Amino acid sequence: MRRVTLTQFLIEQQRAGRITADLRLLIEVVARAVKAISVNVSKGALAGILGEAGTDNVQGEAQKKLDVIANEILLQANEWGGHLAAMASEEVEEVHHIPFDYPKGGYLLLFDPLDGSSNIDVNVSVGTIFSVLRHDKEAGEATEQSFLQPGTSQAAAGYALYGPSTLLVLTVGSGVHGFTLDREMGSFVYTTPFMTVPEETQEYAINASNQRFWEPPVQRYVEELQQGKTGPRGKDFNMRWVASMVADVHRILTRGGIFMYPMDEKCRDKGGKLRLMYEANPMAMLIEQAGGAATTGRKRIMALQPERLHQRVPVILGSKQEVERVTAYHQEG
Numbered sequence: 527m528r529r530v531t532l533t534q535f536l537i538e539q540q541r542a543g544r545i546t547a548d549l550r551l552l553i554e555v556v557a558r559a560v561k562a563i564s565v566n567v568s569k570g571a572l573a574g575i576l577g578e579a580g581t582d583n584v585q586g587e588a589q590k591k592l593d594v595i596a597n598e599i600l601l602q603a604n605e606w607g608g609h610l611a612a613m614a615s616e617e618v619e620e621v622h623h624i625p626f627d628y629p630k631g632g633y634l635l636l637f638d639p640l641d642g643s644s645n646i647d648v649n650v651s652v653g654t655i656f657s658v659l660r661h662d663k664e665a666g667e668a669t670e671q672s673f674l675q676p677g678t679s680q681a682a683a684g685y686a687l688y689g690p691s692t693l694l695v696l697t698v699g700s701g702v703h704g705f706t707l708d709r710e711m712g713s714f715v716y717t718t719p720f721m722t723v724p725e726e727t728q729e730y731a732i733n734a735s736n737q738r739f740w741e742p743p744v745q746r747y748v749e750e751l752q753q754g755k756t757g758p759r760g761k762d763f764n765m766r767w768v769a770s771m772v773a774d775v776h777r778i779l780t781r782g783g784i785f786m787y788p789m790d791e792k793c794r795d796k797g798g799k800l801r802l803m804y805e806a807n808p809m810a811m812l813i814e815q816a817g818g819a820a821t822t823g824r825k826r827i828m829a830l831q832p833e834r835l836h837q838r839v840p841v842i843l844g845s846k847q848e849v850e851r852v853t854a855y856h857q858e859g
């Protein structure tokens with residue numbers, strides 16, 4: 527069977543007029559960085575890269591060594607790419623400008639370099655999430671304001687999943703496509719065309735330890751799921767929570783389900799737990815492109831007008847019918 531690589535896939539996308547040459551090359555650079563992160567993640571204790579870095583990030587969270595390494599790999603690889611006006615990262619407070627003497631381009635790149643950091647030291651899947659926005663070069667140097675575009679403006683979004691195999695899942699606005707890293711060949715092979723989220727599901731994902739903090743619509747929804755066959759839903763539901771958003775979303779893209787990190791009393795003052803620009807928006811674009819839905823419970827995530835680079839939001843995403851049901855409960859309540 528002829529194997530199609532990410533490079534060939536992207537060339538086809540460009541030929542079909544779906545992406546520019548610059549966006550193609552930008553995604554190639556991100557994919558190269560992801561391969562380097564994958565090598566580091568898989569070395570684990572052998573490379574002495576587990577554990578705390580001894581620093582806090584902009585969110586006030588303790589950084590793991592791998593958070594720092596993944597961030598550096600992405601920044602360095604993409605600085606040289608020539609297709610970016612600027613970058614923004616979960617691990618960096620301010621906009622990261624491209625050095626003045628490097629070539630620049632008309633795109634903005636945002637990323638969560640290492641998602642699911644709490645899983646690094648226990649050898650459970652982690653990931654990288656990224657989002658690409660456009661920047662009008664005529665408008666001058668990119669500022670924080672340049673990044674504050676709604677998710678509907680994303681030119682591309684994707685994630686890498688460092689699990690038993692390393693995957694790259696990507697959308698450029700025409701479906702969701704999965705690639706598996708062939709470690710020996712060093713290339714991403716196109717393995718899963720047009721991933722779709724089944725409309726119906728029997729699986730849900732939520733950190734149940736936060737139950738006492740949830741709002742009434744989420745309490746009601748989860749309680750109905752837990753009642754199973756004997757409740758209003760008339761069927762049993764299964765629960766899964768990896769605590770790496772990438773892994774939980776990948777499961778949903780593979781076999782359906784609903785993922786919730788809803789508003790609760792513990793995270794209300796921050797606006798939610800997950801970050802809008804480099805967690806919620808890219809995942810929302812992927813899920814919508816795969817036929818699913820993504821809301822805060824009250825609004826479509828991709829329609830939100832961002833106010834800050836590191837803004838947090840509630841996230842409810844996955845199989846359409848389930849997301850619509852939780853959203854309806856929010857409207858009723």
Ligand SMILES: O=P(O)(O)OC[C@H]1O[C@](O)(COP(=O)(O)O)[C@@H](O)[C@@H]1O
Pocket residue numbers: 616638640641642643644733769770771772787
């Ligand atoms: O520890 P909790 O409350 O279960 O939260 C898990 C969530 O936090 C995250 O780990 C946040 O991501 P980071 O590791 O990038 O901060 C998500 O991937 C995951 O869904």
Ligand SMILES: [Mg+2]
Pocket residue numbers: 638640641642771805
């Ligand atoms: Mg994250």
Ligand SMILES: [Mg+2]
Pocket residue numbers: 593616638639640641642643
């Ligand atoms: Mg992270």
